[in-house]
Structures are given as C-alpha cells and as structure tokens.
Amino acid sequence: MPRPDHTRPVRRLAALAACGLLAVGCAQAGTAGTGSADTGSKAPIKVGLVYSKTGPLAAYGKQYLEGFKAGLAYATKGTGAVAGHPVELAEQDDAGDPAKAVSGAKDLIGKGYRVLAGSTASGVALQVGPIAAQNKVLFISGPAAADKVTGLNRYTFRSGRQSYQDIRAAASFIGKDAQGRKVTVLAQDNAFGQANVAAVKAVLGAEGATVDAVLAPPSATDLTPFAGQAKAGRPDLLFVAWAGDTAAALWTSLTQQDVFAATRVVTGLDLAASYPLFGPAGEKISFLDHYFAGAAGSNEVEVAMTDAVTKAGSKPDIFTPDGFTAAQMVVHALEAAKGSDADTDALVKALEGWSFDGVKGRLTVRAEDHALLQPMFQVKLTGTGAAARPGVVNTLPADQVAPPVTPMAG
Known part of the structure; x- marks a missing residue:
C-alpha cells in the first residue's frame, strides 16, 4: 500500500484532507477551483512547504511539489492570488528527517508563516503537527499515511489517504x-x-x-x-x-x-x-x-492537474494529487477569510466538513477528526x-x- 512512511508494501523506498470553505465558521459543499480574480497589489500570503526535496523519499516529494504548484494555479484560476493577495511559497527540505522538519517548521513560523503544508513521511507529520498546534498555525500534512495524523490536533489536516x-x-x-x-x-x-x-x-x-x-x-x-x-x-x-x-x-x-x-x-x-x-x-x-495517472477517469480536476504537470515537463504519479489537494485546501480556506491568514481558528473551521471535487473525485474533510474521506x-x-x-x-x-x-x- 502506498505509504511513504515505512508502512507501505512493495516499495523500493520504504515509506508512505483536503478542504476549504465558503464562509468563515460555515463549512459547506463547494468547488475547489474558484480563486479570486482580484489581483491588486496587496500584502502577500506566506505559505511554507516542509517536504522531502532530498533524501530517500525525494521522488515522492517531487510529485507533491509539482501537484501543489498545479493545484495553486487551478484554485486561483491562474492568478496565484487570493482576494488580491499573492501567494508566496517558501520551501524547507526535511530530507525525511523529523528533526530537520521541526527545525524548518519553526524557522518558517518564526518568520511569520501561518500556513504550512508538506510532510512526505509520517514521522515528519507526527512531529510537525504538534508544533503547529503549539503555535496555532494551519498545517496540512501530505502523503504521510500514519493513521495517528488523523485527529492529532485541531490545527492538523491531511491532503492524502491514510493507512486504514x-x-x-x-x-x-x-x-x-x-x-x-x-x-x-x-x-x-x-x-x-x-x-x-x-x-x-x-x-x-x-x-x-x-x-x-x-x-x-x-x-x-x-x-x-x-x-x-x-x-x-x-x-x-x-x-x-x-x-x-x-x-x-x-x-x-x-x-x-x-x-x-x-x-x-x-x-x-x-x-x-x-x-x-x-x-x-x-x-x-x-x-x-491510492492513485495513478488516469485512475479517476479523467474528470475535470484530474485533467487540469495533468495538463499543468505535463506542461511543466513532468508526469502525474501516485502522490501528485496530494500536493494538488493541499493547494485547493489552502486557497479555499484563505478565500473564506478574504485573503487573510491572521485568524487560524477561522481557517480551521472553514476546512472542517467541506466536501468538494478533487483529482480522485468527490472528497470530504470529516469535521470530527479531519480524516480525508475519498475513493480508493x-x-x-x-x-x-x-x-x-x-x-x-x-x-x-x-x-x-x-x-x-x-x-x-x-
């Protein structure tokens, strides 16, 4: 089972929630590709990605990053902005090492980042999640499959599937x-x-x-x-x-x-x-x-992801949707807050219970524990x-x- 966290079968590299909102505090069904067209010169929104750029899970990290960039373009309708605020990405390479991930997350938080995403490996997600809760920042875990990420704390979500x-x-x-x-x-x-x-x-x-x-x-x-x-x-x-x-x-x-x-x-x-x-x-x-290119039957969202990744010179693979979904989540939550990341609790409430169209089909973020309900x-x-x-x-x-x-x- 695909698990970039030393809990997935048959992989050469031992490995192995999407959501958003329409109104702050009111999670409801929506479409995760409705970015604002207002691109006025406003303060940027800082989003930090802590993932495996290098290390044993670098292949998965590459897929995640490519998916995130494609998802950001899709969710913002090509503007790269939410309510006129450009989204600026900063990358931190954890190399699959939880200690490096914690250091990278703390560095980003210290620089004012209120939204973090990534975590190719479960050991990383389980260490970054508590840091997010302590500092009240939104954290969206990626391909990490450990079941313990679900329900870890109210500030932690996931954009991929879990071991169960x-x-x-x-x-x-x-x-x-x-x-x-x-x-x-x-x-x-x-x-x-x-x-x-x-x-x-x-x-x-x-x-x-x-x-x-x-x-x-x-x-x-x-x-x-x-x-x-x-x-x-x-x-x-x-x-x-x-x-x-x-x-x-x-x-x-x-x-x-x-x-x-x-x-x-x-x-x-x-x-x-x-x-x-x-x-x-x-x-x-x-x-x-979990996913392979074309598994979802080429629905509208999958086609958009595939086109974007292909134009960038790559191909969709097993964890490309995890990055794409994470970007949908980030954009949708920020849209609900009118482009502001100041109130993390509002971002959390916005994500809880949201159901939307993703690469794999209809996805739902379960409000009770932030599990991402999805087809397999x-x-x-x-x-x-x-x-x-x-x-x-x-x-x-x-x-x-x-x-x-x-x-x-x-």
Missing part, C-alpha cells in the same frame, strides 16, 4: 464478510513489516478474520523459504508488505513457488517507476491503489517490464473505506 484506507481497500478483495477468513501478511521483520501486520490485525482481525504473519529478516536474499511458508498456510488472502532492493527477488520467489495459483495475492501499487519490479508476477497480483481503487497491471500499465478494476467509494472516527487529541 489502504487496509480497507486490501480487504475488499475478500468480499464484504471477513468472518472466518484466513489472512497472511508476508513482510520483513522490521518496524515497517510489523506495522503492516498490526494494521491488518486491527482491521480484519476485528472483523473475524484469522491473521497471521510470515516475517523474513530484512537481510535475507534467498526468499524461497518464506514464499513457501506463505503458500503452506493456505490463506484466503496473502497480503504482501515489502520494501527495499529485494522486492524483485520476492516476486520471483512467489512465482517460482506457484503461490498465485494457491491464493489471492494483494499488495499496494507504488509509483510508476516501480512497475517493472513485479516482473511476470505483476499481471497476477491484485493491487490496492482496485487495480490490475497489464504487460511486464517497461510495458506494464495499470488499469482500474473497481473504484471503492469513500464510505466503504472510511476510517472510524478518531477522538481529537488536541
């Missing part, structure tokens, strides 16, 4: 009733793998499934024994959560052990550059997915190597994958 939504998407492959089903998690015996085991147990175990795990040492290069062990357990669903350079070897081992003939194998689809890693196994895997996808790969292409098998509506409400912590 990934697991619910995986669960959709065994039908509506998990009672009596057997699920095996195949993962590495490290924090990343153990977190995935815990998440599957929390979701499917609570619904009556028997969940066990096959954990391989992270240093293991011969993965045949673990593939064989997973097959021998005869699960109804084999959930693979894998990160690192041995991903290709794992899929080769599963193919050689004929695991795909014995059970349904589910994992998360990562960025486009990772598709060749699956090899011949790619066409046999059931993928859960079941996906299949066709072709192998450089020719591998994803296609949507089924779109899972937002309510089917919605996480339970989390009491607001602060």
Whole structure:
C-alpha cells in the first residue's frame, strides 16, 4: 500500500484532507477551483512547504511539489492570488528527517508563516503537527499515511489517504464478510513489516478474520523459504508488505513457488517507476491503489492537474494529487477569510466538513477528526517490464473505506 512512511508494501523506498470553505465558521459543499480574480497589489500570503526535496523519499516529494504548484494555479484560476493577495511559497527540505522538519517548521513560523503544508513521511507529520498546534498555525500534512495524523490536533489536516484506507481497500478483495477468513501478511521483520501486520490485525482481525504473519529478516536474499511458508498456510488472502532492493527477488520467489495459483495475492501499487519490479508476477497480483495517472477517469480536476504537470515537463504519479489537494485546501480556506491568514481558528473551521471535487473525485474533510474521506481503487497491471500499465478494476467509494472516527487529541 502506498505509504511513504515505512508502512507501505512493495516499495523500493520504504515509506508512505483536503478542504476549504465558503464562509468563515460555515463549512459547506463547494468547488475547489474558484480563486479570486482580484489581483491588486496587496500584502502577500506566506505559505511554507516542509517536504522531502532530498533524501530517500525525494521522488515522492517531487510529485507533491509539482501537484501543489498545479493545484495553486487551478484554485486561483491562474492568478496565484487570493482576494488580491499573492501567494508566496517558501520551501524547507526535511530530507525525511523529523528533526530537520521541526527545525524548518519553526524557522518558517518564526518568520511569520501561518500556513504550512508538506510532510512526505509520517514521522515528519507526527512531529510537525504538534508544533503547529503549539503555535496555532494551519498545517496540512501530505502523503504521510500514519493513521495517528488523523485527529492529532485541531490545527492538523491531511491532503492524502491514510493507512486504514489502504487496509480497507486490501480487504475488499475478500468480499464484504471477513468472518472466518484466513489472512497472511508476508513482510520483513522490521518496524515497517510489523506495522503492516498490526494494521491488518486491527482491521480484519476485528472483523473475524484469522491473521497471521510470515516475517523474513530484512537481510535475507534467498526468499524461497518464506514464499513457501506463505503458500503452506493456505490463506484466503496473502497480503504482501515489502520494501527495499529485494522486492524483485520476492516476486520471483512467489512465482517460482506457484503461490498465485494457491491464493489471492494483494499488495499496494507504488509509483510508476516501480512497475517493472513485479516482473511476470505483476499481471497476477491484485493491487490496492491510492492513485495513478488516469485512475479517476479523467474528470475535470484530474485533467487540469495533468495538463499543468505535463506542461511543466513532468508526469502525474501516485502522490501528485496530494500536493494538488493541499493547494485547493489552502486557497479555499484563505478565500473564506478574504485573503487573510491572521485568524487560524477561522481557517480551521472553514476546512472542517467541506466536501468538494478533487483529482480522485468527490472528497470530504470529516469535521470530527479531519480524516480525508475519498475513493480508493482496485487495480490490475497489464504487460511486464517497461510495458506494464495499470488499469482500474473497481473504484471503492469513500464510505466503504472510511476510517472510524478518531477522538481529537488536541
């Protein structure tokens, strides 16, 4: 599952709310592309982006930044301004390091920034969120998938999906009733793998499934024994959560052990550059997915994002929408405050409960805990190597994958 936070499966780089308002204090349905045309010379609005420009998650950070810039242009109708106030962006590179992120966030806050966005990694989001609350600044977390970001505090929102939504998407492959089903998690015996085991147990175990795990040492290069062990357990669903350079070897081992003939194998689809890693196994895997280019069926917002990113010389990928959605949120909240970032509580109230059209379709920011309710996808790969292409098998509506409400912590 795509998770730039060491909690997402099958990624070479261990990884893995949109909202806004129409009137201060009155969250209601709206359209996130209604920027003001008033571009008079007014004081700029400072928005800080704290994200992974470098480091192990730099590929995800690049997608996020490209999406944010495209979203800002879309939401302001090309003016780059809200109520005549130009939006000025400042970037802070956290390199995936929470300590650097905290330092960068504090630096921006000290310079008068009242709106922050970013967080490619969950460890970063979970450290920046409390800083935002302490200083009463709006913080919109990005691709970071940790469930704990939801409900972290009233000043923290998210512009991407969370781990629970990934697991619910995986669960959709065994039908509506998990009672009596057997699920095996195949993962590495490290924090990343153990977190995935815990998440599957929390979701499917609570619904009556028997969940066990096959954990391989992270240093293991011969993965045949673990593939064989997973097959021998005869699960109804084999959930693979894998990160690192041995991903290709794992899929080769599963193919050689004929695991795909014995059970349904589910994992998360990562960025486009990772598709060749699956090899011949790619066409046999059931993928859960957050987003790939074209997943939403080329709706108006997705087309706008794609056009903007393409004109800038790049291509949309798995986390491009997270940046785009964050920009929609920022602009919409500031529009409600008539271009002012002075009253953060008003910005927060504006975002809570807002439902709008995003890249993936209709999105809703849940008022109670700031979860971003959104559709997820079941996906299949066709072709192998450089020719591998994803296609949507089924779109899972937002309510089917919605996480339970989390009491607001602060």
